Amino acid sequence: MKRKDILAGCIGTLFLLAAACPSGAQNTLKVGAMFSLPGAGSAVGKIQVEVVKLAVKEVNEKGGVNVGGKNMKIEPVIRDDETKPDVAVRRLREYQNEGVKLLVAGTFAHVSTALNEQVKDGQTFVMVPNGIEEKVFEKKEKAPHFSSTLGAVDSIGRIIGDYVSKTYKPKHVMLFLPDYAYGHGAARGAKRYFKEKQPNIKLSELWSPVGTPDFTSYIIKVKEAKPDVVMMGHWGNDAINALKQVYELGLRKESKIVFNSIGYTLASGVPADALDGVTMGWWWYHDLSGLKDPATEKATSEFVQKYSKEFGDVPDSFATFTYLAIMETLRGVQASSSTDPAKVYKAIMDKPEFMGPKGPAKWRIDGRPEYKFVYYIMDGKGAKARKDKQDIAKIVEVYTGPELCLPLKEMGY
Structure with a gap:
């Protein structure tokens, strides 16, 4: 037998064996998971990776998912976007070249916004778990298969603006925010609220770049402006540094501090006494025992137990x-x-209806959910008031209304 005949026969045999005995890869569904792992996003990105692994483990233990009549186990393909939109876009291209069509990604708003721009051809399904500017959900802007479980950061400005104006009745409110997509969206929501609902309240603003190591000069500017309330809203490691320095420089003695949005991972990195008396906005909290909604309390408790068993601590909003x-x-x-x-x-x-640790929810056609329990306003506890390290704050108000999303008509639908 000639060599080429032998070679052809071997190849044919291998092909038949492969067809008869499918490889593990053929029974595996790869899902992309991309977050900000170094730098300013590291505190949040790390827990996002953890919970992806937890969710995949949970689904796989139940048999995986059925695709075309075949049960498939999930394999997360985890990558780092380095908190840079251009890097995220390169990683997206890598996923696409590898045949990965489903992507859960996003720690920072500007990165998630860049992903939306890049998938307008419909080639990839992208669901982001972080907040982005509301304009991304407009019909003319949103990619066809793009969505967010959190929604728009503009709503933070609307909700906190409402709470601040009604609770503290200030004459002057200063927005002290990070100069990127998240801060811009929160500011837009706040400006709209004050313009439409509280035009007599003076609103000023101060911006700091992402990755600011020392906030001293900014805090001095806040002191010089003498606002009644400071609506802050930094993210990642910047949030921890900003709150520490606000405490160290005594700004709380001169102005009421309201931190627009925070979660357990960031709040637990701030000294307890630096959060004492600071009012904060939370998308979710790990102890909802006083909510008086049994189904949501049960879903939250079960999720906290699963996460704590796996990682030894309570989960974060993200x-x-x-x-x-x-x-x-x-x-x-x-x-x-x-x-x-x-x-x-x-x-x-x-x-569109689904239930999870945040309670009942329903997807809107603009790619974001309406939650029954939208946002929690909480007051921070100092060291003496805490029963343990997880007892960070107490709920003082729950927003359950339409503040989360603008009407669909306004979004172009």
Whole structure:
């Protein structure tokens, strides 16, 4: 037998063996998971990776998902966006070249916004677990298979503006925010609220760049302006540094400090006494025992127990939204029996109601959910008031109304 005949026979035999004995890879569904792991995003990105692994483990232990009549186990393909939009776009191209069609990604708003721009061709399903500017959800702006479990950061400005004006009745409010997409969205929401609802309240603003190591010069400017209330809202490690320095420089003695949005990972990195008396906005809290909603309390408690058993601490708000993002993505896969981005997205929107650790929710056609329990206003506890390290704050108000999302008509739908 000639050599080429032998070679052809070997190749044919290998092909038949491969067909008869499918490899593990053929029974694996790869889902992209990309977050900010170094630098300013490291405190949050780390827990996002953890919870992706937890969710995947949970789904795989139940048999995975069914795609085209075949049960498939989930394999997360984890990558780092380095908190840079251009890096995130390169990683997106890598996923696409590797045939990964489903992506859960996003720690910072400007990165998630860049992803939306890059998937307007519909090639990839992207669900982000972080907040982005409201304009991204407009019909003319949103990619066809892009969504967010958290929603728009503009709503933070609206909600906190409402609470501040009604609770403290200030004459002057200063916005002290980070100069990137998240800060811009929160400012836009606050400006709209004060212009429409509280035009007599003076509103000023101060911006700091992402990654500011020392906030002293900015805090001095706040002191010089003498606002009644400072609406802050930094993110990642910047949030920890800003709150520490606000405490050290005594700003709380001169102005009421309201921190627009925070979660457990960031709050637990701030000295307890630096949070004493600071009012904060939380998307979610790990102890909702006083909520008087049994279903939500149960869902929250179960999630906290699962996470704590795996990682030895309670989950963060971003852990919750990331968990919801991976679970909703896989719900879409299961419901559509497909990995096609259009079919997965349609399956989610066709059955928009879902329940999770944040309580009952329903997807809107603009790619974000309406939650029954939108936002928690909480007062920080000092060291003496805490029963343990997880007892960071107490709930003083829960927003359950329409503040989270603007009307669909206004969004172009």
